[in-house]
Amino acid sequence: MKLKISKVKAINAKASVVYIVNSAADLKTTGLSKDELDYVTKQFKAENKSAIINKATGTIVVEKKADKKEEYLNLEEARKQAFCTSNSLNCVKETAVTVSDLTGSTTYLMAYIEGFALSNYQFLKYFEDAAKRAYTLKNLYVLDDTITKANLDELVSIVANVYEARTLVNEPLSYLTAEELSNEIKRISKKSGFTLKVLNKKEIEKLGMGGLLAVNLGTPNPPTFNIMEWKPAKAVNKKPIVLVGKGVVYDTGGLSLKPTKGSMDSMKADMGGAAAVIGAMATIAENKLPVHVIGLVPATENRPDGLAYTPGDVIKMMSGLTVEVLNTDAEGRMILADALHYAKRYKPELVVDLATLTGAAAVAIGANGVVAMGTADDKEFESLSDSSYEVFERIARFPFWDDYSEMLKSDIADMKNIGGREAGAITAGKFLERFTDYPYIHLDIAGPAFLDFPSSYRLKGGSGVGVRLLYNFIKSKAGK
Template identity: 50%
Template sequence: MKVSVTTIPLDELDIDLLLVPVAEGAVEATLKALSEQFGEIVRRTAADFTGAQDELIWLYPESGRARRLALVGMGPADRVDLERLRRVAARGAELARERKVVTAAIVRPQTSIDPESASQALVEGFMLAAYRFTRYKTDTSELREIERLVIHETGEDEKASRRGAERGRIIAESVMTARDLVNLSPDEKTPTKFARLIEQSAKKYGYEADVWDKALIEEEGMGGLLAVNRGSPEPPTFTVLTWHPENALNERPVVLVGKGVVFDTGGLSLKPTKDSMDYMKSDMAGAAAVVGAMEALARLKIPLYVVGLIPATDNRPGENAYVPGEVIRMHSGKTVEVLNTDAEGRLILADALSYARTYRPILVIDLATLTGAQVIALGTEAAAVMTNNVEGAEERLQAIVTAGERSGDRVHPLPMYDEYAKLLESDVADLKNIGGREAGSITAAKFLEHFVDYPWIHIDMAGPAFLKEPKPYRPKGGTGFGVRLLVEFLRDFASPRRFSS
């Protein structure tokens, strides 16, 4: 989709659909301005329009070049935030799709939000709502793609709006990359094929990708990844992604780790099919988010040295599959008693987190569809976030929560009390891979904490990563959750003030 910003008079805008967001209290002024440009039909048709949230009025103007107008209510002006703008724009994309229009424009509403951020939010909301995954559809004749989106801006704010719109386009496209990866059929994203897709992305967007094969993984001693992979006919991969611009503010990297279980049967602790295994092509959504984020960082030229680590395998009950009761020696040297082979994600993440130590990172963030307990606790509206209790813990949590609120990829903190670690004590090994029914998301994080010795943020995104029913600008299937969160967090993290000392 092409995205642009214009300041030409509204009635000269040659467009199939013009979306006009209106807050309560701004209705009279908006209708007056629109009537002057599109005719008195605006006042007559919208006489009862109040600007209430989600209120909609369709107009077919008497004059001007726009074929259709849609007034969409935003609710009280003091409650209009970035997420409200995204959802209004998403409504516009839905309307455009229903009418099968090719070109659309949005009038940026005058709010307390700065023009750059507002335009970014509008573009993100519209593009993400317009997304469709049609790779496996054989008849797409009835589908009509929206080819162009225009943000209408006042002259004085044009430059800021252009910056925001361009950033919104890049971020939305990066989210779509993650969505496409999650939605791919499992046979098209075996660990090796997934790694090749990452290499293609790196070549296209200018970051580096180095793929390790099974021999290198064995040489490195990644016992967790190798154990999970034993039941599969497909070998594992470990992919290292690097974005290291010349103007990077940091010498030691920020490391992103994404869980890459490309399909999860549960192994010998077999999952049921309905509403469980049938969605497990999404178990690499954490890895997909890292790929999308690396694309965005490179395209936006964020001045940070960032490394991505993606351990990839499927988890199958093959003839040599790892078994409950087995003890695994991990990359760190610690031993783990396996009591459930369906708690495999933490095993491959633990090896990646252990390997991350070699970079002496200033911060590590892992993302994973890790536990069903996260879905029970927070549903699909927010991911769980946890951090280790080392210097800067409160600041880290606040920063990632704020990034979630601003980006729309919301996260909510869970506690990491020492007492939870007792649930992982093993009689035969250093620890066991499950902690029982209680506090499942927290005990999974406490397991991972055994393998870190640096500032660390853990994001359990099992709920929001893959939806069974659509939500505003988040479709059924892969949502690309985590990309916007990481980009927003790292854009703020790249402040020169942080590294001036």
């Protein structure tokens, strides 16, 4: 359920209320009774972060502002508090809530609203009783003089496109084929304002995208190559920034078949990188950032049909390089390689790819962060890191030494599509590097893209990771 977020000048008597405070003393002007104030004080002394007061007219929630050493941790705590409160209010079937900050911290309040809105997402499309399951909260009112309508409009756009990304990830292959993904991008482009060009299979064959075509051999559904562009009249960058997202709409592993439980069963999420790029492009366009950005999404399934590419095959890529395929389950890098080569035609300032690429990345840092590596300048990584902490989609930069390329040497082709058992996330990045000639950042989101268990406001299933990170990073390029 999408929340309608709007400003108000006074507490809505018919809505529940959330007060954000430093201490119970901040509540003296709110009209709470002495007993209620004493109750809040008692809860805070017991080290509870929230105090809930149930009244006949609605629920009053008092949230104690976090006071951690680092501000990014405070903002994340605000989002988590909002998640708990959102759940509580939906459980008692509240339809509206007014949030009032009594601490004077605009950034904390904005993080709280963001967490609240992100927590209200549901994917109910395939439930017969979807209406019964739907959350009741529909309106979030903000009582604060420092937050502008523009602030809220931007936040609404960000949250809406995280929702879009989550839904794309949550959709099963029975609906979301590569062609249907292109249709979804078309729908989003029309509402958001970026341009879209979709290349069909014949056009992909003409370009010689051998990696994408090889992965597609085992499925009856054709591949697509999606080119999104946001090019404002007064862009601050002379060369575009290119975002590339892995769009494997379902991955069986191909002939290197995955086991089902805990592996193949969640592989509808293997286009999480594509979803992030689509959501980011929509948010960038809707907020009219003065930055020229291009988004590329190669899309296909990876299936083990009789025509499927096989371990031992040698594939000629769009770049002309030949790849010895030793594992058909290392398909993401095959389709990304063609997209990264395609990006060369733009002579980009920077290319960032996002992909649910390796189990090794998930094993290394779990769902707690995003593995990052590449050839871009340290300043780019520092800027991206700053954004990652601000939105709490933290990046962990891995080494990118040339030594790792040795693990990709083939006896019969220019390179292999896998390295060895060790450093799997890094050798995947080094494989992709061979198809670049520009500043490059690779982000492996295999850990946080699809969550098997609820994780606060990220929820369960598709998390939409990458949308907020990319938007914040591109916004920093605009100097905003």
